[in-house]
Amino acid sequence: MSLWTVVTEFIKLLNATTIFNVFWATAFGIVVGMLPGLSATMAVALLTGLTFGFAPDQAVVILIAAYVGAIYGGSHSAILLGIPGTASNAAACLDGNPLAKKGEAGYAIGLATAASALGTFFGLICLAIISPLLGKIALEFASWEFFVLAVFGIVICGNLTAPKDPLKGWVAGLLGLLLSQIGQDPIQAFPRFTFGSLQMRGGLSLIPVLVGAYGVGEIIAVMQSPVGYKVKAKITRVLPKLSDLFRYWKTIIRSGVIGVIIGAIPGVGEDTAAWIAYDFAKRFSKKPEEFGRGSHEGLIAAETANNSCVGGAIIPVLTLAVPGSAPAAVLLAAMWLHGIRPGPLLPIEQPTFIATTTAIFFLATIAMAIVGLSFVRPIVQVLRVPRTILMPIVFVLCSVGAYAINGRLFDVGVMFLCGLLGYVMRENNYPAAPLVLGFILGPMADDNFRRAMIIRSGDFSPFFTRPICVVLWLLTLAVILSRSGLWDLVKRRTAKVAG
């Protein structure tokens, strides 16, 4: 894929319909991302259902624009309320909110906008460069590799989304994998765990599960506390000073790289990227004491990383059909719904699709910067609406999103029950991301595992002898050992022997 292809695809996007769709979807993403409790995943999932009747090219444009907007939008409430709009903006709270308290709310939003735009831009450059290279490696993948990749994805996602207790992350991942087994099996067409129900035979759809686990679970959690907050801070200067951005160019590049790497790891989302980039920025900063007290550098690091992570998360989606983060998982499902088949064969079946996606990202980044910098005051008004009015409306939209995919009330029921599951998991510190990733990877894992077993008449050995499988198993093992305490034991023994 050449730069010229991206430019050509970008020019093709410059028509009134696409530009209109990009702008409203970005604004919608910013508003949803900004509302505490509503995530980027929910913004994309909601629009997936609502844009079901759109032409595939326009639907993809809308979803990517909403994704980019939502990840950035969360910074508004992080700065103004001290409550992150999405989990990916939690790190931005640490310095964004103190800046708002100093009377620099508008400027902090401006800095976050510039950092987010730079981060997304960095992510899309990596998307354009890395995707074709990874695509070539992905062509070597067969059933054995895809199964081991699914296991690796669940293990590492569980590990990074529940860093204090990875066992709970793995439990969530296994639950997601098992939920995906409900319905007709893909090889023998045998109904599994359906209890004779025709609705269950069709299986659980991704969007109701996702909207439920993220959206409904969050609505319950938001309404739980009797105390809510609304914004009082006034917005003054918004445009960031270029000197502030140039001063922190190393932080921007470092955070961009971290975001892309974390994004490309299956299931590990923007929140992890932001925290790691924030931590690195603090370590390398000349003024680490300012971190947590309104540091421009800290805010820039967090916002650059979470937005560059978007580009990173799309890389495995396009090349391996494995999502890099939860919103990317919905994007993947939406692409399937619209007849686009991401994966190793994508460059062969649709040679320009990666270039088109890169161009859409570029357009969405421009829209994000324009909307973000120009409409701060009207957008922030949404934060003044009480949650008691907002949350029932959000639930109504969730139910429309879940219903629109198949036109079944059964899906709305699934959404509600998954919402309860999501809430119970949240209350007991089980992350939702591995559950969703497990649900996405379940069919791939099942299909490839059994196909591999049938091809070799029940012989397990290729899972442990093929080179890519060996590398993936070693990485999986390293992740498990590093969190299980066995690693510490090995280190202590080694030190004892050496000492």
Place this chain on the structure above:
Amino acid sequence: MQKSDWWCGLAIILISLFFIWGSLAMPWSDKGFDWSGAPGLTPLVLAIFLGITGIILMVRSRTNPKFYEQLEKSMAPPVVEEDDDSIEEEEPVGGELPAFLKSEKIRVALVILLCAIYTFILLGRFHYIAATAVFVAAFILVFRGAGWLQTGIIAVLVGVCVWLVFQQGFGVFLP
């Protein structure tokens, strides 16, 4: 957390036993496939692993109190500070919050109940606009989000707007 882990572990083991039972009840050989292609193979393997994690969770909750002490120490403090001048607490517009609405458990139960009524009773049985307006109005009134008149206007507006935008605009056939 230690106690909840014990109960969660138990629930996880029961879920895994259900999936193991369901997997074993499926055919394990038939025309065209043997055990290696059986539909119950993958769920069986996954359910066994889930069961193992449940056992680890239960055992850990009883044998490793130090782990929980460290875990609770590492929990992050809340981000919002009480002496913050840039934000303010939401005032209940529709009247003073009754004592029972200050309990988190009751609030959660009410949200679940209202959403369940909308999902399983109102949707599909009544016209979409009426069902949605009733749900939105009930939600706002229960949690004292607005006065009666304002609530009525918001509820009808939401029902009509969602119906117009999705049914008429996006071509989504609403229940």
